[in-house]
Amino acid sequence: MNFIQLRSNGLCIENISAFRLTKKYRTPFYCYSLAQLRNNFLRFNNVFKNIKPIICFSVKSNSNLTLLRELRKIGSGADVVSIGELLKAIKAGIHSKKIVFSGVGKTEEEINKAIKKRILLINVESESEVILINKISKKLSKKTSIGIRFNPNISGNTHKKISTGNKGEKFGLLYSDCVNLCKKIQKMKNVKLEGLSVHIGSQITDIKPFKNMLSTLDKLIERLKINFKFIDLGGGMGISYSNKEKKLNLKKYSQLVEKFMKNKDAKIIFEPGRVIVGDAGVLISKILYIKESANKKFIILDAGMNDLMRPALYNAKHQIIPLKKTNKKFTGNIEFVGPVCESSDKFLNQKVFVKIKEGDYVSFTHVGAYGMSLSSNYNIRPTIAEVMVTGSNHKLIRKRQSLENLVKN
Ligand code: LLP
Numbered sequence: 001m002n003f004i005q006l007r008s009n010g011l012c013i014e015n016i017s018a019f020r021l022t023k024k025y026r027t028p029f030y031c032y033s034l035a036q037l038r039n040n041f042l043r044f045n046n047v048f049k050n051i052k053p054i055i056c057f058s059v060k061s062n063s064n065l066t067l068l069r070e071l072r073k074i075g076s077g078a079d080v081v082s083i084g085e086l087l088k089a090i091k092a093g094i095h096s097k098k099i100v101f102s103g104v105g106k107t108e109e110e111i112n113k114a115i116k117k118r119i120l121l122i123n124v125e126s127e128s129e130v131i132l133i134n135k136i137s138k139k140l141s142k143k144t145s146i147g148i149r150f151n152p153n154i155s156g157n158t159h160k161k162i163s164t165g166n167k168g169e170k171f172g173l174l175y176s177d178c179v180n181l182c183k184k185i186q187k188m189k190n191v192k193l194e195g196l197s198v199h200i201g202s203q204i205t206d207i208k209p210f211k212n213m214l215s216t217l218d219k220l221i222e223r224l225k226i227n228f229k230f231i232d233l234g235g236g237m238g239i240s241y242s243n244k245e246k247k248l249n250l251k252k253y254s255q256l257v258e259k260f261m262k263n264k265d266a267k268i269i270f271e272p273g274r275v276i277v278g279d280a281g282v283l284i285s286k287i288l289y290i291k292e293s294a295n296k297k298f299i300i301l302d303a304g305m306n307d308l309m310r311p312a313l314y315n316a317k318h319q320i321i322p323l324k325k326t327n328k329k330f331t332g333n334i335e336f337v338g339p340v341c342e343s344s345d346k347f348l349n350q351k352v353f354v355k356i357k358e359g360d361y362v363s364f365t366h367v368g369a370y371g372m373s374l375s376s377n378y379n380i381r382p383t384i385a386e387v388m389v390t391g392s393n394h395k396l397i398r399k400r401q402s403l404e405n406l407v408k409n
Contacts, residue, residue, distance in 0.1 A: 003036040004282060004365070010324045011282075011363050015392040018284055019323045022361050025387055026400065028285040028303035030372050034070060034390040036280035037368075041074055044272060047250045050258055053268040054120070056100050058235050059085040061273025061369040062281070064386055066397035068092035071276070077120070079235070079271035083110045090117065100232060100269060102149065102197070104170050111136055121147040121230060121269075123197045125172055127181055130191060137190035147195025147232055148185070150178050152216040156201030156209045156236060159314050165200025165213070172198070175220060182224055193226065195269070199234025203274060205248050207256070210236075214260045221264075232269035233257070239278045241366050242319055250275075274369040281368025283308055284323070287360050288339065296333040299353075301362065304338030305345040306378040308364060308371055312344040318364045320348050328355035336362075340379050372398075382406050 003014050011018040013033050021031060045055060056077035059068065063085060068078070069092045077098025078089035089099055099119040101110075104126065111133055114122050124130045124146050137144040151172030154165045164171040173181055185193045200213055213233075221228070240247040257268060285303035292298070310316035320336055330353045338345040347364070356362070364371075375383055382401035387394055 001036075001039050003033040003039065004279070006321060006325065008325065011321060013282065013389040013394075016389050016394055017323075018282070018363055019361065021387060021389075021394060022284060022286070022323070024394070025284075025385055025396070027361065028283060028301070028307055029385040029387055029400070030281055030283050030367065031387045031389060031394075032064075032067065032277075032281045032368060032397075034388055037067065037070060037277060038074055040276045040280060041071060041076060044250070044270075044275060045075070047254045048257065048268075048270070051254070051261055051268050053270050054098060054230075056098060056269055056271050057276055058271045058273030059089055060373055062277045062371075062373055063088055064372065064397055065092055066388060067277070068094065079273075083107075083113050086110070086113060086117070086119070096120070100147070100195075100197075100271065102199070102271075108132065108136065112140075115140055115142055115144050118142075119145075121145050121195045121197070121232065123147040123149045123195065123232065125149045127184065130181065130185055130188070134188045134190045142190065144191050145194045146185070146191050147197045147230060148173065148178060148182060148193065149197045149199070150175075150217070150220060152198060152200065152213055152220075154200050154209055154212045154216060156204040157206050158201045158203050158236075158238070161314055163201040165198070165209070175216075178220065179223060182226060194228065195230035195232055196221065196226075196228045197232035197234065197269075199271065200236060202236050203238040204236045205238035205240075205246050207249055207252050210248075210253055211256055214256055218260065228266050230269055231264070231266045232271065235271040235273050235275075237272055237275040239274055239366065241317060248275075277368040279366050279368060281366075281371055283364040283367045283371060285362055285364070287356060287358055287362065290356075290358055296335055297330065299334060299336045299356070299362075301336060301338055301347075303364070303384075304340035304379070304381060305342060306340055306376045306381050307338070307384055308347070308367060309374040309376070310367075310370060311347045312342070313374070317348060318367055320350075320362050320364055322354050322356055323361040323363060326354050329353070330355050340381070377401075377406060380406060
């Protein structure tokens with residue numbers, strides 16, 4: 001189901017025309033479809049219904065409180081990587097027994113909070129971290145549930161910057177380190193080893209890396225002979241950013257996981273981010289100027305790389321579509337750029353685009369995941385507003401940061 005569509009009257013988010021929203025909210029702003037978000041989560045849940053996983057939405061992909069609350073209402077837990085994300089998940093009403101905490105560099109303050117909140121699992125990534133968790137737990141007279149993050153040395157065949165499962169990466173513990181650490185953990189008094197976790201990267205569209213990941217996990221479990229209560233398979237399921245791109249076949253993945261789970265009585269945890277929220281968000285922006293130079297038509301937008309980092313950071317191509325439909329065409333070298341003072345502040349090159357003029361609006365698609373959450377104040381630009389649409393209603397779910405607040409330090 002597609003709740004964000006280009007219809008005869010232009011781009012619509014559910015029943016609302018995006019153009020109408022530009023009359024109400026100042027551009028640039030992110031806009032989400034609640035129906036799309038819910039649909040994605042429920043579909044994910046349904047595909048994996050036979051294994052009844054705990055779904056811990058990856059808060060780093062989008063940490064808007066309203067959005068987290070909506071996900072909580074339909075059963076989501078949270079995967080967090082900082083005390084800030086942990087506090088937000090709790091504020092959104094997510095039960096602590098549905099929260100997992102990953103990351104290679106958790107601070108003492110973060111570990112303290114996670115222990116006190118009695119979250120489901122702290123997924124540890126080094127021996128030093130376990131020693132610290134054990135020490136703090138002892139001080140607090142607690143026995144803390146932990147998971148161990150395994151690095152299976154598997155490439156996700158994805159962008160280098162979002163690949164985490166290769167042996168040269170900082171994440172998790174390699175096979176023999178994992179085996180050794182598990183033995184040590186079992187002798188510690190204030191931690192209990194309940195989980196085994198793995199996450200090999202993000203935006204993985206090929207099923208093979210997941211297949212390899214599961215068989216490597218099987219080998220490790222066989223060697224360890226530990227009956228893990230939880231097996232956390234992380235996130236990473238890839239989506240298609242345009243009609244031409246393939247996405248991960250979730251059905252096939254679920255069949256692999258079902259096979260993997262035969263003869264095991266552990267509970268599966270998933271930490272999906274992008275597949276839940278990626279296509280539920282758009283970024284609406286206004287054309288400030290059109291400038292012709294060096295045989296190019298620069299379309300200068302009011303959204304910059306600080307608002308949407310993915311193109312500059314990963315060369316990501318987010319489709320840009322006009323809010324109003326028209327048959328008249330622009331041809332030539334068209335480049336969409338932002339106002340930030342960096343030459344990497346460019347979004348997309350096109351050979352053909354509908355005829356647009358200064359003051360018109362466009363929309364970036366598939367920016368619900370790692371759009372707003374990666375944004376920054378670079379060039380002293382305020383973080384922008386977020387709007388949520390449901391049916392024929394819309395509401396502001398994050399105010400644009402005030403200039404006053406921005407310039408105070
Ligand atoms: N679990 C762990 C331990 C992770 O590190 C991540 C993402 C996820 C789950 C969620 O992955 P997802 O299902 O969303 O692929 N900023 C990059 C993506 C970085 C992903 C970092 N870790 C981007 O914009 O593509």
